[in-house]
Amino acid sequence: AQSVTQPDIHITVSEGASLELRCNYSYGATPYLFWYVQSPGQGLQLLLKYFSGDTLVQGIKGFEAEFKRSQSSFNLRKPTVHWSDAAEYFCAVGRPISVTYKYIFGTGTRLKVLA
Amino acid sequence: DAGVTQSPTHLIKTRGQQVTLRCSPKSGHDTVSWYQQALGQGPQFIFQYYEEEERQRGNFPDRFSGHQFPNYSSELNVNALLLGDSALYLCACSLEGRGANVQTFGAGSRLTVL
Numbered sequence: 001a002q003s004v005t006q007p008d009i010h011i012t013v014s015e016g017a018s019l020e021l022r023c024n025y026s027y028g029a030t031p032y033l034f035w036y037v038q039s040p041g042q043g044l045q046l047l048l049k050y051f052s053g054d055t056l057v058q059g060i061k062g063f064e065a066e067f068k069r070s071q072s073s074f075n076l077r078k079p080t081v082h083w084s085d086a087a088e089y090f091c092a093v094g095r096p097i098s099v100t101y102k103y104i105f106g107t108g109t110r111l112k113v114l115a
Numbered sequence: 116d117a118g119v120t121q122s123p124t125h126l127i128k129t130r131g132q133q134v135t136l137r138c139s140p141k142s143g144h145d146t147v148s149w150y151q152q153a154l155g156q157g158p159q160f161i162f163q164y165y166e167e168e169e170r171q172r173g174n175f176p177d178r179f180s181g182h183q184f185p186n187y188s189s190e191l192n193v194n195a196l197l198l199g200d201s202a203l204y205l206c207a208c209s210l211e212g213r214g215a216n217v218q219t220f221g222a223g224s225r226l227t228v229l
Contacts (some may be wrong), residue, residue, distance in 0.1 A: 004157075006157075009152075032216050034217075036225050041222075042222055042223075043119075043121075043205060043220040043221050043222040044207075044220040045156070045204065045225050046217065046219075049216075049217060051216065064121070079191045090157050090158070091173075092157075094165070094216050096199070097170055097171045098165075098170060099161060099211060100146050100163070100209060100211060100216070101209075101216045101218070102148060102160045102163060102171065102173070103150075103158070103160065103207075103218065104150075104160070105157030106157050107155075107156055108155075108156070108157050109140075
């Protein structure tokens with residue numbers, strides 16, 4: 001069965017430091033992969049997505065992610081973290097339903113940023 | 116272009132009651148998916164609607180039902196509420212075919228069952 005694992009429940013970084021959030025997936029075919037961010041009381045905002053092609057994907061707010069098939073990973077990175085990046089981050093894999101998809105999410109990583 | 120609108124934003128119910136949550140998709144988005152996000156968890160797929168029919172269902176009991184209207188808006192109904200139904204319910208919309216693999220989420224309806 002398809003699954004997504006985010007090993008880190010909480011991560012704390014200092015403002016200005018770099019960030020890497022881990023995501024591992026289990027999926028038989030070429031996956032469609034996503035990172036979403038959720039601020040308190042808000043819905044999910046798409047940061048970036050991977051469908052095919054270049055394995056390094058650029059997203060919004062200065063985030064990037066790298067797809068590594070050999071490691072079944074899709075880790076999210078940001079070189080310089082800002083206090084406004086404090087939020088919960090979800091990795092997801094898209095599973096086909098006919099010509100559309102449903103998402104399977106990880107349990108999330110809550111990011112705390114120290115001033 | 117309005118985003119995905121969900122209502123109500125918050126509500127409180129007691130065990131055994133019934134609840135209806137509503138979702139209005141982005142303009143032109145014809146596919147609606149519903150997710151349940153329990154506290155401290157990632158969203159879990161409930162079901163998806165397209166052309167007013169349920170296309171696929173996740174591992175949720177029949178107490179959870181839905182409907183899609185001709186204007187693509189959707190409702191999620193939950194009967195015989197249990198304490199464990201307390202969660203944030205998210206609606207996600209996409210466009211059939213092109214771009215179908217990217218879903219836009221609403222802000223959610225937070226349900227508390229007492």
